[in-house]
Amino acid sequence: MFNAFRTTVLLAALTAIFMAVGYFIGGTGGMMIAFGVALVTNLIGYWNSDQLVLRMQNAQPVERSRVPELYDMVDTLSKRAGIPTPAVYVIETDQPNAFATGRDPNHAAVAVSTGLLRSLETREIAGVIAHELAHIRNRDTLTMTITATFAGAIGMLAQFGFFFGGGNNRNNPLGPFGGILMLILAPMAAALVQMAVSRTREYEADRDGAEISGDPLALASALGKIAASAGHTVNVAAERSPAMAHMYIINPLSGRAMDNLFSTHPDTANRINALRQLAAEMSVDDKGRRPQPRPTPQNAAPVSGGGWRVPTVGRTDEDGGQRGPWG
Template sequence: MNYIRTAMLLAGMTALFMGIGFMIGGQSGMLIALLIAAAMNLFSYWNADKMVLRMHHAREVGEREAPEFYRMIRELAQNAELPMPKVYIIDNPQPNAFATGRNPQNAAVAATTGLLDMLTPEEIAGVMAHELAHVKNHDTLIMTITATIAGAISMLANFAFFFGGNRNNPLGIVGVILMMVVAPLAAMVVQMAISRTREYAADRMGAQICGEPMWLASALAKISRGVEHIHNPDAEANPATAHMFIMNPLSGERMDNLFSTHPNTQNRIDELRKLSDAGLGTGGKGGRSGPMSFTRQAPQQAGPWSGAGPTGPSSAPRRPKGPWG
């Protein structure tokens, strides 16, 4: 049902895109808009993951640079029956994470230094299991295409003001002005609907991958406090990527609280608590007989939990800095 709903929303966004093309140039404009949408989607299919990672200044790490974090991702990927994704770290104090890539064979997961510093290993495992769930569900491709079309709709809506006086335009200048206002808002609503639908599904599957729903529930509570108090300049400069993060990195800025790309955090926590009460992670009827085990070892080499990054709105203990500084 989620996939059917997502397909319908994507179809609606494409129709809106073509409608703006019609407002600009009649039937020929509608056809051109469709061709532009196809070209943008083809480009984003092959290159969007690299673009997003560059936007947020993510750097790839291996087992040598971040041994415990890298091994955690490998174990979670094995449990999810996924190929090992590329692993990235973003030097940003805001706790957050996202996944990208056109398919599981070309996937990447990224976490901020704020997330690695503020959360416990178990909470980090819950977050990264959520991101791997997006990879397994092919959400990363859906989200990328959605963001691409949404951005193009806003661009075309602005063009409509200058080129919308076409004689084939049945609504005239009033229709053009209305389209300038309504089209971007409609695209935003569709983008939000798709993102919220996929977030709940990823929460559920992520809990199954790591075996303990409350790890992610606890992480969401800490991340929510973090994004409210810690600014993310890269996300502010690239707001179209906000829906890719596990939690909206723009919280508290502009109008993102009114038009949030993510479900209410407390609702997500409540759903995860229901999974825990049903027995997942406690030896019940979940996807595993119990949770995975992630313990913080004595630091013999630098790693994500070998020590104490900056403190934030979290009760996590202080520890020496890891390989990211």
């Protein structure tokens, strides 16, 4: 119920921004045209924006025969999350990253990069997948996807109005300065909305994802590795569509850790610290193991290790780290 209310408020805010851009470009007539465009964008955002996002990020669907270990991991974690198994997509980029999309758990997809599959250990990949499944279960993906669609459309509308005469339109209440103002402020306003939504939901998905996987420190380790790589590894598709950056688990554009209003993601160090505290609360060690009960006559022999077990993904390196199928 809360997510439905949040999505409604978000759509209303983005529609208002859209109409304001239209007003400053073309007066009352421009505002009504923008309102019509906003209605169409709402419909597209609800029904088809997931496929639009996947195409714009160059995410390709993969068959189970290509990456059976990844499919098994997504399927097993989905069962633990209590949701249908989403479609699996792969993004061909060296930057380790991932995102989820879809309007509800029955129409969802998880996309992971080849860089993530190559560079992260199995437990870390499972932690990332669980984080994305938490977004799906919490229905964050609808909010994230619609915000991405709207933010991109608002930026395009502002640029269209400026370059095709909006700034000189006599109906523009601010005259030639109106187009320039909207060219600057409209994308900023849309970005502020998506940033405010993004930061809170990432903390929630970290916690819920860690509970799904049962291994908070694996997700913490994954976040550290992804953030370290994102700052110097270019994600071409994300750079071309910066309005969609908030959908990724770590900002794919800069990788900077800024826990303030102008960051699409919380500070990575803060997220890692929160996961470490959760691991202490769950009594999970850095191998994903929990203390085992001592054997009793009514209790079978103790299981070696403990914690979450995932299917092997890819090869095993000399140091024992499980790597992805592209590594």
